[in-house]
Amino acid sequence: MSPPRKLIIDTDPGVDDILSIVLALASEEVEIAALTLTFGNTTLDYALSNVLRLGGVLKEHLESDERPRTQELLQRSVGPSARKIPVYSGATGPLAGNAFTASYFHGRDGLSSVSFLPGDPFPEPKEDFHPFQPVDPSSKDACDAILDILAAEPPGTVYIAAVGPLTNLALAWQKDPKTFAKVGQIAVMGGALDHAGNTTPTSEFNFFADPYAAAVLLEIPRMHPSLNGQPLPIHLLPLDITHQHLVPFSQLVKSQSTLSSASPLSRFVSAFLSQPRTVMNSFAPPDAFDPQLHDNFIAHDPLAVAYAIFGSMPGWQTQERVFKMEIDGSITRGMCVIDRRGYHKSSAGENQAMKDLKQNGSIKKPLVEQDGDSSPFPIKVVVASPGSKWFADTFLSRLTL
Numbered sequence: 544m545s546p547p548r549k550l551i552i553d554t555d556p557g558v559d560d561i562l563s564i565v566l567a568l569a570s571e572e573v574e575i576a577a578l579t580l581t582f583g584n585t586t587l588d589y590a591l592s593n594v595l596r597l598g599g600v601l602k603e604h605l606e607s608d609e610r611p612r613t614q615e616l617l618q619r620s621v622g623p624s625a626r627k628i629p630v631y632s633g634a635t636g637p638l639a640g641n642a643f644t645a646s647y648f649h650g651r652d653g654l655s656s657v658s659f660l661p662g663d664p665f666p667e668p669k670e671d672f673h674p675f676q677p678v679d680p681s682s683k684d685a686c687d688a689i690l691d692i693l694a695a696e697p698p699g700t701v702y703i704a705a706v707g708p709l710t711n712l713a714l715a716w717q718k719d720p721k722t723f724a725k726v727g728q729i730a731v732m733g734g735a736l737d738h739a740g741n742t743t744p745t746s747e748f749n750f751f752a753d754p755y756a757a758a759v760l761l762e763i764p765r766m767h768p769s770l771n772g773q774p775l776p777i778h779l780l781p782l783d784i785t786h787q788h789l790v791p792f793s794q795l796v797k798s799q800s801t802l803s804s805a806s807p808l809s810r811f812v813s814a815f816l817s818q819p820r821t822v823m824n825s826f827a828p829p830d831a832f833d834p835q836l837h838d839n840f841i842a843h844d845p846l847a848v849a850y851a852i853f854g855s856m857p858g859w860q861t862q863e864r865v866f867k868m869e870i871d872g873s874i875t876r877g878m879c880v881i882d883r884r885g886y887h888k889s890s891a892g893e894n895q896a897m898k899d900l901k902q903n904g905s906i907k908k909p910l911v912e913q914d915g916d917s918s919p920f921p922i923k924v925v926v927a928s929p930g931s932k933w934f935a936d937t938f939l940s941r942l943t944l
């Protein structure tokens with residue numbers, strides 16, 4: 544087997560983030576080069592605390608769970624001789640505009656308030672943070688960590704799974720586009736193209752949280768001098784594909800009667816999925832709750848990380864799409880605006896009213912202006928996976944709950 548691919552996970556943990564980190568830790572196909580943290584589902588301090596809590600749980604899980612499968616999957620990345628994974632803190636808010644979190648869905652701490660449970664059953668480890676090593680942001684922050692890793696490795700070898708707002712990545716691109724362009728692939732969980740939003744009627748959370756950063760990365764002009772005519776290798780996984788990848792909550796969450804005999808990781812996951820499960824269940828029509836239809840975890844971030852791990856497997860398909868980011872619309876912030884009029888070039892369909900608006904200064908995007916030709920690259924969008932059953936089976940078998 545070839546050596547594991549280096550993977551940076553840029554993340555705002557967050558319940559589905561934590562599950563996606565476990566998936567990567569249990570996958571010998573990749574080596575997590577770093578976790579880079581951003582605001583998003585929660586604030587940055589809770590994001591870091593949640594990762595450290597996961598570290599404590601995984602250490603206990605590996606020590607107490609004697610199943611060969613657990614040892615086989617986790618010893619390499621979590622065991623005592625494993626290299627510690629550096630955790631860098633990054634953006635505390637978007638490139639511009641107001642900061643929002645998703646506490647309504649993920650809880651006050653981003654993990655269904657597990658930090659506030661009586662007796663603190665999943666504490667931050669006091670010492671020996673296996674498998675994670677937090678780095679003081681005053682010595683190196685997430686943006687510089689991303690650039691340093693890319694600078695140190697051969698071009699095209701480092702992949703990034705971006706499962707939070709894109710702020711850290713946009714800052715890294717703006718700071719040093721030439722180094723950033725060495726990235727092998729960026730699997731981005733974000734956006735909604737032909738699917739409804741999940742935060743507003745039009746917008747998915749990560750793009751809503753920092754539409755400016757999304758615009759910076761997704762609207763890079765094709766003639767940017769650092770790109771040598773090639774697009775950044777962004778592969779977008781919007782809600783259109785993540786909503787096709789569900790895992791029944793009953794497979795992730797232990798019932799009350801089996802909880803006491805469950806593994807440490809299973810108890811942790813059961814605790815932090817409580818709020819998202821309640822919220823998801825509440826979306827069902829009051830008189831027609833059907834567990835098969837309504838009691839499912841939507842695996843947004845785990846699917847993006849699965850793509851970073853297994854993306855060369857047969858069954859994945861991509862399609863190029865062209866769209867523009869709405870950055871500050873009063874009701875459409877973070878929307879992926881697709882020209883559905885059938886024109887081939889985004890500018891070809893502009894009418895005189897749009898041109899007048901641009902000329903008189905009513906339309907301006909100072910934060911996303913880039914050098915070079917203004918027409919953006921089409922974005923590669925993931926439209927099919929090896930199957931929702933393949934995904935759920937793989938995900939569950941690697942979680943070792």
Ligand SMILES: [Ca+2]
Binds near residue numbers: 583
């Ligand atoms: Ca996330």
